[in-house]
Every structure is written in C-alpha cells, then in structure tokens.
Amino acid sequence: MYTDTEGIVLKNVKLPGGRKILVLFSLKYGKISAGTNINEKGRSKSTLALRPFTYSKFEIYKNRESYNVNSAEVIKSFYKIGEDVSKYMYASYILEFTDRIISENERAPQLFDLLIDYLSALEKRNKKYATLALAYQIKALAYAGCAPEIKKCVCCGDSGNLNWFVIKEGGIVCENCLNKLKTNVNESLIYDANFGIIEVIDYILSHPLKKLENLALNEKTQEKLKLIIRNYIAYHLDIRELKSESFLIE
Template identity: 50%
Template sequence: MYVETEGIILKQIKIVGGRRMLVIFTKRFGKISAGTSLKEKSKNKATLALRPFVYGKYRINKTGKHYHVNGAEVISSNYQIGEDVDKFLSASYILEFTEKLLPEDAPDPKLFRLLVEFLEMLEERKKKFETLVVAYQVKALANSGSFPRLDACVRCNEKEDVKYFSVPEGGVVCERCKQLSRANEILLYTMDFGIVEVLRYLLEQPLSSFSRLALDDKILLEIKKILKDYIAYHLDVDDLKSEEFMN
C-alpha cells in the first residue's frame, strides 16, 4: 500500500549497500522506522527532505508493519537551525528526546504539531534557546500524561505551604509532610525562585508565547535539573547523546 504523510526525520542509520534506515515522526502513523534507497549525496528534492530538522512530505510503501520511503519533498527546510551551533544542539536534543518519548506506530497529532512549531520558532529565535527547549519538554510531558502534580501536595493534598518537589512521587510536597518524613529523601528539591509558578506558566501558555521570552538563568538551571531527573526516573529517558554536547 502506497501512502503519503507529513513527517520529521528523528534519526537515520546507515546500513549495508548504501541504504539507510530512517526513524520518522509521521503525522499519520506516529513514529516509524523506514528503509530507503534514496542516495544521500544526491541534490534532488527527495534527498533534501531526508536531512535533519526538515519538515517534509513522504511517499511510503507500507507492507504490514514494514515501511519504505520511495519519495519525499520539503515543506519547510528550517535550514537556519544548521547554521548556528547552539540552535543545532538544541534541535538535536529535542529530536532525540522526542524519539525516546514516542512509542512505535502510535499517531500523536498534538505532539507532532508541537514539534513542527518548536522547529519553526527555534529557527527564528536569536538567543536563549534553552527557554524554548524546556517549554517544549513541559508540554510534551503533559501531552504524554506524565507531567508532575503542581496544584497540591502529592501526599496529603494540601495546597498551602508547598515548598518541595519530589521526583519519585511526581509532584510537590508541603512543609508538614516533609517534616514527617523519617528518611533523608533522594531527589527532593527545595522549590526556590518561584519554580512551581514558572512550571505552571510553561504548562498553561501556548508554545508561541515563548518566541521571545527568556527565563532567568538561575530559574532555567533549576528547572533543567528537575526535568532531567524527573524524565529519567519516570520515563527511563536518560543519557541522551546530544545532551553531553549541550552541557
């Protein structure tokens, strides 16, 4: 069966015979692995659509659970991402994060649209790219149903005096529950600098709100640490290769 779908290349792997295996986040099928015989060094329109960060349209031969890309065309090249090292690293990190987050063959049109929007905004942004990165991560977690609880203490439902964030329990903890704990808890953060309010803002506002907004460096660093530990603990997504270069 021949089908056509929009998509974004998440990863490509070279295999024998000059062929490649592509991991594509498609609008129609979700994340798929597809082979292709399109030549890497060719300058035709189909090959251009297989480059990193391109939002494209792909013609795919689907046989059962197997996919093969026979043709492609560019919708948006996002070429400026590749011309700035920090943009490149930020985009690479988000593509790797998204690839780890997605199951195979499970359409997710909301996350697909979010990723398209992220790449478009990153291309236009001039600096402070990491604010956009954490905003995307927060929204991707919420979309997957894995976002932490921020409205009340995860232990007692108290809405006042929530001063801590427990990674293992997946949300905020109040002062009373913290004091009642008899052990030195791991992965428990003190919520300084209005972190909870910032996380709520990142969650509630559309991604477009962050096209020019930049978080304070101290707040950004704290949110990055919390998200990294939370994602590793609850989603088993850790040690992303692109993250090493970003740091």
C-alpha cells in the same frame, strides 16, 4: 499499499549498498522505521526532504511488516537552524529526546505539532535556547501523561504551604507531607520550590509554545529547573542520558 504522511526524520542508519533505515516521526502513523534507497547526495526534492530538522511529506509503501519511503518533498526546511551550531545542537537534542519518549506505531499528533512549533521557534530565536528546550520538555511530559503536579500537594491534596518539589512523588508537596516523606525519600530528589519553579512550569503549561518564543529565564532559575526536569525525566521515564546533551552550547 501506497500512502503518504507528513513527518520529520528523527535519525537515520546507513546500510550497505546505499540503503538507509529512517526513524521517522510521522503524523499519520507515529514513530516508524522505514527503509529507503533515496541517495543522500544531490539536490533532488526527496534528498532535501531527508535532511535534519526538515518537515516533509513522505510517499510510503506500507505492508503488514514494514515501511519503505519511495519519495519525499519539503514542506518547511528550518534551514537557519543548520547555520548556527548552537541551534543545531539544541534541535538535535530535542529530536533525540522525542525519539526516546514516543513508542513505535503510536500516533502522537499533539507532540508532532509541538515539535514543529519548537523547530519554528528555535529558528527565529537568537539566545536562551535552553529555555525553549525546557519549555518543550515540560509540555512534552504533559502530552505523555506524566506532567508534574503543581496545583496541589501530590500526597494529601492540600493547596497551602507548597514549598517543596519531590521528584519521586511527581510534583509539589506541602510541609506536613514532606516531613513524613523524608525518611523514605532520597534528599537529592527534593527541591526547594521557592525560587519560582511552580510559576514557571505553570506558565509554560498554560501557553502554546508559539507564545513562548521570547521567554527567557534568568541563569539561576534556568539551571535549577534544568536539573529538576532532567532528574524528573530520568526517574519517571527512565531516560537518564542523551548523547547530544554533552554538545549543547548556550
């Protein structure tokens, strides 16, 4: 059957004969792999719609086993991202991260909207791209159902003396529970939370990404939070390395 959906191309794989396989994050069907014969050269509506970081509407032929993109049209191009190498790399990084956290054929409308908001905010931003990427990842964790617990101790439920963030336990831990955990938890996965991590994560989770366009963490806090979130994602989602991460430029 013929259908249409809004979407963003996460990546494409060239095949012999000019054909491509697109990994498409679609609003209607979630992440799908779709073949297409659309030529990437030229300036047709369909060609422009397949460019990186472009929010488009796709006409798709769908059968029981596969999808094929017949045509596409740009909704929003976010063209300024492609004019700045740092923005380009942070957009690539988030697309790769998004590709890794979503499953095939599972709708994720909240995450889809979050990705559109991220690209829109990144296009307007002039600095601190890492802060915006961290905000996206933290909110994406919440949509994936594995956001860190920051309101109470993940072990006993106490709301006092919450001074430690423990990756393995999935969030904040009180002093008493930390002493019990230390014999069983690798200390490299335990972080002092007194530098403001709880407040930062809480602020990010409590506000739409559109409201975080101007959020800029100081260098020390940003680097510590980046390390914690990277290790948290590695431990809980088994995403340990993203190819685009080595090319990030602040």
